[in-house]
Amino acid sequence: MRDTAGTATGLRERKKERTREALVDAAQELFLRKGYDATTIDEIVAAVEVSRRTFFRYFAGKEEVALARAMEFEALFLDALTTRPADEAPLTALRRAGTEVFARVVDEEHDGAGQEFLRMRRMIEDTPVLLAASLRNMIELERRMAAEIARREGLTPGADRRPALLVTLYHSVMRVAMDEWTEGGALEATGLVRIIEDAWDDMGVVLTGRWTADEIPRA
Amino acid sequence: MRDTAGTATGLRERKKERTREALVDAAQELFLRKGYDATTIDEIVAAVEVSRRTFFRYFAGKEEVALARAMEFEALFLDALTTRPADEAPLTALRRAGTEVFARVVDEEHDGAGQEFLRMRRMIEDTPVLLAASLRNMIELERRMAAEIARREGLTPGADRRPALLVTLYHSVMRVAMDEWTEGGALEATGLVRIIEDAWDDMGVVLTGRWTADEIPRA
């Protein structure tokens, strides 16, 4: 998940990139070992030998450094969606972009990346302020994805609510599936794939099946 | 939306309740007038003539006092769901509980309650930290609602994922509908009802219609 922006050009740029990565890595290590709240910014900057003031020039706050990797993931996801073939149906493009990026981040990279990914997710989920911020990021990602779906379908941005509904539906299913997967402590990606497919089937049943009352009720 | 917990018994209890209400009201007035970030806790407690230390005995922080009314609303919603007739289908119970509580809070009460409700929603949506916290509250509400749905359907709590999917689907549709309603600046509840129904129809199309690729894709 490193070097997302590609190779830096100047010496200054490279140093900045290294400092930023060092801060994220040191912060994550501390967060996972001591917990988010128990970790102070002073400890993070001490580990990287950077001043406190400099930290705030790289990140707006503690939240941002904690969610840095997650935000990179979201950026990759959005990129993958943008580069999906135009003839794919919206939901198909969404799902394939998701699995594509997920596989690239978790399976690939150095071993243990999947483990760290899962541990970070657990920590975020267990830290109220991080959970809140990550949900806010999700909403923002949904907005951008909906805009992209609208673009690729040739719809005028705010006129059709279907892109927004599709994207939020996708994230809803994914969240329920991820919760179930995480809760089960399962680590194998194949288990997650199965859960996701079952969840989509269940969602179909929930919205259209007899379980809701033979039809979508009119209030 | 006041006196949610019913009439207080002792003199002490009543005074506490009055202090709490005064703090919420003063805070909301300041937040709406000056903005959330620009309002300090010192200003809030000065308006109610209470010490800073006391404030933190009523609320865990600034966020909590800002979202106090929203949390009361959520509690009412959950209550309404719990008292819905058992023969209603889950989604029907959910939608009727929602409209019921919404009508009670916005239409009823003193005039202008709808206006204030809308202004607070806008402020929360425009204040990053409040938006984040309110989304976290939503997730928590979803959990409790899913548990209630599971209970009324006689399902073993963690075994079936349909309650979770149904509840998150409901909130997804409502969020898209509310966004659209708020954005349009519409104030009439009838407009919202129409948007909600249309959104449900669109969601049906999105999940099952040809727009997604003639079927739910298999990854």
Place this chain on the structure above:
DNA sequence: AACGGTATGGCACACAGTGCCATATAGCCA
């Protein structure tokens, strides 16, 4: 080699939030 833009460091400060202890007061019992 000198210059200009930029990254950094070191304050000082405002504000949120917490722990501790002293004081005041409601509720209760003799």
Place this chain on the structure above:
DNA sequence: TGGCTATATGGCACTGTGTGCCATACCGTT
């Protein structure tokens, strides 16, 4: 009525986050 006890409150000191301001060091360029 008078006193006792539990509880609510206020005051204070302290930690930690986040920001504005200015001096300094360094990269990149001419």
